[in-house]
Amino acid sequence: DGGITQSPKYLFRKEGQNVTLSCEQNLNHDAMYWYRQDPGQGLRLIYYSQIVNDFQKGDIAEGYSVSREKKESFPLTVTSAQKNPTAFYLCASSTRQGDGYTFGSGTRLTVV
Amino acid sequence: ELKVEQNPLFLSMQEGKNYTIYCNYSTTSDRLYWYRQDPGKSLESLFVLLSNGAVKQEGRLMASLDTKARLSTLHITAAVHDLSATYFCAAGGATNKLIFGTGTLLAVQP
Numbered sequence: 001d002g003g004i005t006q007s008p009k010y011l012f013r014k015e016g017q018n019v020t021l022s023c024e025q026n027l028n029h030d031a032m033y034w035y036r037q038d039p040g041q042g043l044r045l046i047y048y049s050q051i052v053n054d055f056q057k058g059d060i061a062e063g064y065s066v067s068r069e070k071k072e073s074f075p076l077t078v079t080s081a082q083k084n085p086t087a088f089y090l091c092a093s094s095t096r097q098g099d100g101y102t103f104g105s106g107t108r109l110t111v112v
Numbered sequence: 113e114l115k116v117e118q119n120p121l122f123l124s125m126q127e128g129k130n131y132t133i134y135c136n137y138s139t140t141s142d143r144l145y146w147y148r149q150d151p152g153k154s155l156e157s158l159f160v161l162l163s164n165g166a167v168k169q170e171g172r173l174m175a176s177l178d179t180k181a182r183l184s185t186l187h188i189t190a191a192v193h194d195l196s197a198t199y200f201c202a203a204g205g206a207t208n209k210l211i212f213g214t215g216t217l218l219a220v221q222p
Contacts, residue, residue, distance in 0.1 A: 031208055033209070033210075035212075040121075040214070041214065042200065042212050042213060042214040042215050043155075043200070043212040045209065045211075048209055050208070058209075090154060090155065094208060096208060098143050098162070098204055098208055099160060100143075100145045100157055100160050100202075100210075101145075101155075101157070101210060102157070103147075103154045103155045103156075104154060105153070105154045106153075106154050
């Protein structure tokens with residue numbers, strides 16, 4: 001079955017550490033996205049990529065980095081520069097035809 | 113810059129009642145999406161509205177789009193407990209990037 005897979009489901013980060021969240025899709029979608037969700041604040045766009053080897057900053061890119069070396073994969077690194085990384089992170093993918101997003105199951109990141 | 117606003121943010125309703133969630137967006141967008149999120153879970157696509165006057169229905173939920181008013185509505189008919197969730201609308205920008213509203217937390221009481 002086609003879908004989008006995020007891992008891990010739960011992640012704990014120590015102060016000063018970089019951590020990487022995985023996002024893989026087998027839907028043959030061109031575009032991929034990372035959103036952050038905090039309680040009561042909806043979804044905020046971190047980074048997005050419309051095509052391999054290209055990506056753009058979203059509204060809250062500071063403290064995050066991404067790569068898009070393969071069509072199927074769009075990993076997100078939360079760097080030590082992100083001062084308040086505790087949140088629920090959602091990855092999504094889409095075609096270019098505006099059909100909407102398919103979301104992964106999310107990664108819940110907690111700073112310890 | 114496209115902005116999306118939903119209201120109400122929280123809705124407590126009794127089973128069997130009808131209600132409407134409103135979604136306004138600030139600039140021209142010809143695509144509007146509705147998603148459902150259960151606690152601790154990801155987002156599930158409900159409706160895709162691609163043209164002015166579009167209306168779609170699934171069970172007790174009906175969504176509509178008025179692009180001239182920059183307004184979409186999600187109408188709930190005869191609510192049941194299973195509809196309790198957070199509902200998000202999202203409008204499409206020029207690059208297929210979606211901007212999401214803050215969500216409406218719906219609690220259906222028996």
